[in-house]
Amino acid sequence: MLSITRCGSKDYEKLSEIWERSVRATHSFLTEQSIREIRAALIPDYFPNVELWAAVSDGVAKGFIGLSEDKIEMLFVDSDSLGKGIGTLLTEFAMRNGAVKVDVNEQNPSALGFYISRGFSITSRDATDDAGRPYPILHLTAQSASTE
Numbered sequence: 001m002l003s004i005t006r007c008g009s010k011d012y013e014k015l016s017e018i019w020e021r022s023v024r025a026t027h028s029f030l031t032e033q034s035i036r037e038i039r040a041a042l043i044p045d046y047f048p049n050v051e052l053w054a055a056v057s058d059g060v061a062k063g064f065i066g067l068s069e070d071k072i073e074m075l076f077v078d079s080d081s082l083g084k085g086i087g088t089l090l091t092e093f094a095m096r097n098g099a100v101k102v103d104v105n106e107q108n109p110s111a112l113g114f115y116i117s118r119g120f121s122i123t124s125r126d127a128t129d130d131a132g133r134p135y136p137i138l139h140l141t142a143q144s145a146s147t148e
Helices: 009-026 032-049 086-096 109-116
Strands: 002-006 051-057 060-068 071-077 101-105 120-126 137-142
Touching: 002 086, 009 032, 009 051, 009 060, 009 071, 032 060, 032 071, 051 086, 060 086, 071 086, 086 109, 101 109, 109 120, 109 137
Parallel strands: 071 101
Antiparallel strands: 002 051, 051 060, 060 071, 101 137, 120 137
16 A cells, blocks of 8 residues: 655665655666766755655655755655656645646656646757756646646
8 A cells, every 4th residue: 555655864765765766766867977966965955845755665665756835856766666657646745735836857757647648748959958957858837737
């Protein structure tokens, strides 16, 4: 049985391990250097600036989501738990709690398809990520939110 639990700083290292396994399984476009740079920034820069929630089964986190105001800032599912409904559970939780925006790497078509199938649509595009790396970002908004 999966439950959703709020995470704190004591969980950061475990979440960064999930992040890395997830990224290595789903983000083949990232260079090794980019993976190292982003992971090094997770705990000091990214995690403290979002509300983190984990999907937990038998005391083990299987994936996590980071929320800020009305936006999903991050969603990562452990590599051995991909395709088991954990991302859906976390996304539905986020949307019930007001999330209507998310950014997706353009080179990650499975993530884009995931969000589109959950009612999001592309509203804009940036040629690089926030750090200026050559990974275009697609900005999505939930369709129900764009009609309000």
